[in-house]
Amino acid sequence: MTTDALLTRLRAALGDGGVHVDPDITAGYRRDMMPLAPFGDPLAVVFPESTGQVQEVVRACAEHGVPIVPRGAGSGLSGAANAVDGCVVLVTTRMNRIVEIDADNRLAVVEPGVVNLDLRGAVEEHGLFYPPDPSSYDWCTIGGNLATNAGGLCCVKYGVTTDSVLGLDVVLADGELLRTGRRTVKGVAGYDLTKLFVGSEGTLGVITRATVALRPLPQAPGTVVAAFGTTAAAGTAVSRIVREGVVPSLMEIMDSVSIAAVEAHLKTELGAGGGCAALLLCQSDSGGEAARAELAKIEQICLDAGAELAHTTFDIAEGQLLLTARRAVLMALEVYGAWLTDDVCVPRTRITELIDACERISAEVGLRVAVVGHAGDGNMHPTIVYDPASEDEFTRARRAFADILDAGLALGGTVTGEHGVGKVKREWLAREIGPVGLRTHRAIKAALDPGNLFNLGSMFDPDPA
Amino acid sequence: MTTDALLTRLRAALGDGGVHVDPDITAGYRRDMMPLAPFGDPLAVVFPESTGQVQEVVRACAEHGVPIVPRGAGSGLSGAANAVDGCVVLVTTRMNRIVEIDADNRLAVVEPGVVNLDLRGAVEEHGLFYPPDPSSYDWCTIGGNLATNAGGLCCVKYGVTTDSVLGLDVVLADGELLRTGRRTVKGVAGYDLTKLFVGSEGTLGVITRATVALRPLPQAPGTVVAAFGTTAAAGTAVSRIVREGVVPSLMEIMDSVSIAAVEAHLKTELGAGGGCAALLLCQSDSGGEAARAELAKIEQICLDAGAELAHTTFDIAEGQLLLTARRAVLMALEVYGAWLTDDVCVPRTRITELIDACERISAEVGLRVAVVGHAGDGNMHPTIVYDPASEDEFTRARRAFADILDAGLALGGTVTGEHGVGKVKREWLAREIGPVGLRTHRAIKAALDPGNLFNLGSMFDPDPA
Incomplete structure (x- = not known):
């Protein structure tokens, strides 16, 4: 039977411990954190430990016509890593080596299974900073971050994942290894394939290695928290801060529902008082006089916009607490x-x-x-x-x-x-990008993955009726 | 005759003034600033004034099997805009409107023929900043900057062109109009087509409009100039500045040959003294104490690395003069x-x-x-x-x-x-990206421009033997 032949080949390539078909195990790899997205039952879940093993899996599945769904930690919120019936879920979590940290050139080379927080910690020891910080940063993997072009709280100053990627190793649908980008800061040799694969949600290939750019570690941040009686006043403050050219390292907003949930959950006051419609949380990591000037400007803009209360702190613990409150919203809502x-x-x-x-x-x-x-x-x-x-x-x-x-x-x-x-x-993407956009997506998908091997059913239907 | 039919159609679409076939005129559109690149004689040079006219040109040329070479100001240094025999050179310089400046959302919408310097000036009136600053910024166009993913002196702090682009309008090979990207700061709906077209050197479509992100106008810069007796000492200084996490807004190096040429040309001393092997020019636009701290650190690192002389100035005119000297190197060499x-x-x-x-x-x-x-x-x-x-x-x-x-x-x-x-x-691209990279380029080219309409002969040979 062809399925047996595929499994035999996968086990030969990855070892028995790298291939799971027990439904008790595979059930845990059927879906990510998005409850609305459809998911199916995988034929197998595989855990390659090297680029070579990924190539073996891709070649074997391609030959057997079995679709592959690449997956990191499963922290996604769009169902992009959800299994389809009869697929092989390719989990990258065992490819979790930080291959190199080149502090002098401010870059790191990592495998896709490295947890975001682990990379942050490792480079911090060199006085360096990997900015992208999605909310799941303590358990999501760099591979997933790359596949979704993940953002986070840092983006307002430091951009999204694609802004920190210099190059990729990608296993293509024919099992060949594509190297994109470079180790230099700049480079325009050829199409920007790196940024095409970043955010392609596993539909074009399997990323097996990434070279990421690092920044100098910023200063410990100072924080402004401001409470507004109306959302309109908070919105005005945001617009004015942008307009005035202040670039905080973080600018988060919470509405009254979020504030109430977090205050109940953490059993603490966020200093918003009763009847607060919105809380604005801003940080500056510029350090010294620059941070003081930025935060003073933000506080003043908030007050001018009608904030009922605005408070600036350079106390690290207090700033951390406010950030923890912001990050706790989803958990607080679970009540x-x-x-x-x-x-x-x-x-x-x-x-x-x-x-x-x-x-x-x-x-x-x-x-x-x-x-x-x-x-x-x-x-x-x-x-x-x-x-x-x-x-x-x-x-x-x-x-x-x-x-x-x-x-x-x-x-x-x-x-x-x-x-x-x-x-x-999927339907929303089609609405947003329109028919010409969709046709262009399909053309690129057909060019790079003509057999629809990778992540079928994600993003768009590659074969329109 | 088919050529006559094409010209008739182009004149009907663009008017007589938009279509030139006189060799005295077309000769000026055969090549850019790169003396090594091959170039041919165009059949015609056309000057569309709208996206609709670009679509007309593309459809007409596609139907007649006549290749199109898109071109901006012709300031390029790779021959990407060089004509091939019998082609239509599509010049975008008449599409030079700044369509919109949305200061509150820090973005601008521009046509491709806008000169880089004109955009810089227009947004500066709103206290905003368009960073990309290739050396030809006073005459190159945004369209050319997009096509080549142009850099400049700003990149060390502000990145390259692709980092400032939010979305594009692109006329595809079938004449359809593709809209990529969006007006928001973030967005991951679909493949990053924007960054695929940026840097594609006119081989995938004709960019007819761009939405670009703007930054707050930086502070007037302070400047450090340091002279080194050996290139090794200058290199050490650069590495240490990077390693120490200082991010200047400009960090330029000139070797002894450049220094001598510029000093002769400008009839001025650059303060380098005799026997200077390299000059390092750094600026900080962080303003106030932050700029002073950054420049002091840079000056100290230069001295520690063995600079024979290091000098910091906050005098705008003096900083400008040093920058002018750096920018004058090519002209100085013409002697x-x-x-x-x-x-x-x-x-x-x-x-x-x-x-x-x-x-x-x-x-x-x-x-x-x-x-x-x-x-x-x-x-x-x-x-x-x-x-x-x-x-x-x-x-x-x-x-x-x-x-x-x-x-x-x-x-x-x-x-x-x-x-x-x-x-x-072209041969160098093939060497750098290797056979899998080249195959991937060809697949994307074939997917988006199956008839090889756009800029044939640039970047790579789409149809390998």
Whole structure:
């Protein structure tokens, strides 16, 4: 039987410990953290430990016509790593070596299974900084970060994952190894294949190594927290900070629903007082006089915009606590039910309108919607809370999820700022990029993966009816 | 006759004033600034004034099987805009409107024919900054900057063109209009087509509009100039500045040949004294205490590395003068003959080795080679001076050009840091990216431009033997 032949070949290449078919094990690799995306049952889950083994898996699956779904830690929020029936899930977590840290040239070479936090820690010992910091940074892998072009809280000053990548090793659909990019800071030899693969969500190849650019480790940050009586006032503050040319190292917003949830969860006051509609959290890591000047300017802008309270601190612990509160929103919401987090990015001037739209949608569907987000980028994560045991609430949550995307598009935004399209926003991608955009995507997919080996069903349907 | 039919159609679409066939006129559009690249005689040179007119040109040429070479100002240094025999050169200089400056969202929408300096000036009035600053910034166009992913002096702090682009309008080979990217700061909906077209040298489509991200206008810069007795000492200083985590807004190096040429040309002393092997020019635009701290650190590192002289100034005019001297190198070399400027980028720790290799190559070919470059990025422009009337000198110049690329590759570098591959480094691209890389390039080209309509002969041969 052909399946047996494939498994035999995979075991020969990876060893018995590298190939799992026991449903008790494979069930854990069927899906990521996005509850709305479809998923199937994999034929096998494999754990290659080298580029050579990835090539073996790719060649074997290609010959047997078995699709491959690449996967990192499974922290994704778009279903991009969700299995399809009968696929091989290729998990990169055992390829977790930091191959090299070249401090003099400020770069590192890593395998895809390295956990984001581990890379951050390793380079910090050299006084260096790897900026991308998605919320799951303590367990997500660099491979997943590359596949989704992950963002995080740092982006307002330091950009997203693609801005930190110099080159990649990618196993293509024919099993050949493609090397993109270079070890130099600049380079324009050929098409920018590196940035084509970053964010391609595992649909074009399997990344087996990355050369990433590092920055000097920033100074310990100072923090401003400001509480606003209306979302409009908070939105005005964000726009003015951008307009005034202040570039904080972090600028996060939390709405009243998020604030209340976190205060209950952490049993602490965020200093927002009662009736606070929005909290703005800004940091500067510029150090010294520069940081003081930036934060003073931000505090003043917040007060001018109508903040009821604004407070600046250079106390590291206090700043950390405020950041912990921001990062705790999703967990805090779990008291009320399951959460479904959305991801839209709008022009920075239109954050208020998005928050207001979420409030309206919340009322319409009768579900709690908490809005948190990276205000400095306009990248918001409205999060819908629902009872997972109620089919009706789940249906309403889905509706809210879609309505929020509608609102984002109507405000001139995009349907995904950093989580990706995956298997949950395919129709939305088509709407956003239009028929010519979709045709161009299909042409590139057909050029690089003509047999549709990689991550079928993610992003878009490669073969239109 | 089919040519007449095409010209008739082009004139109908663009008007008589938009289509030129007079050889006296078309001759000026045969080539860019790279003397080594081949060029041919165009059938016609056309000047569309709108995206719709570009679409008309593309459809007409596609139907008649006549290749198109897109072209901006012609300031390129790789022959990417050089005509091929019988082609239509599509010049974008009449599409030169700054469509929109959205200061609140820090972005601008521009047509490809806008001159870099004009965009810089227009956004500066809003307190904003468009960073990419290739040496030809006072006459090159944004379209050309996008096509080559142009760099400049700013890159060490602000990155290259691709880092400032949010979205593009591109006319594809079938005449359809593709919109890539978005107006938001972040976004991961689909493949990063924007960054695929940036740097594709006109081989995949014609960019007719770009949305670019702007930054806050930096502070007036302070400047450090340091003179070194050996290139090794200068190289050590560069490495240490990078290693210490100082990020200047500019870090340029000039070797002794460049210094002598500029001093003669400007009839001024650069403060380098006699026997100076290298001059390092650094700026900080961080303002206030931050700039003072950065420049003090740089000055101290230079002195520790063995600089014979280091001088810091916050005088704007003096800083400007030093920058003018750096920018004058190519013009200064014209006293000695024609120049041929190369473009290699090496890891920042290996600049000294590259300069030394250039000195060796200069001796071997018996021609003057001046090395200037963006030291902070490792992106060097060794410039060979030769007598254009001497076939022998031209041959030796070509050899030096190639030997410098060899040296760059051997040092772990790339054959082009910012000028591009064009029609002069095709063989070098193939060497650098290897057969799998080349195959991948061809697959993408075939997917987006199956009829090889755009810029045939640039970058790589799309149809291998």
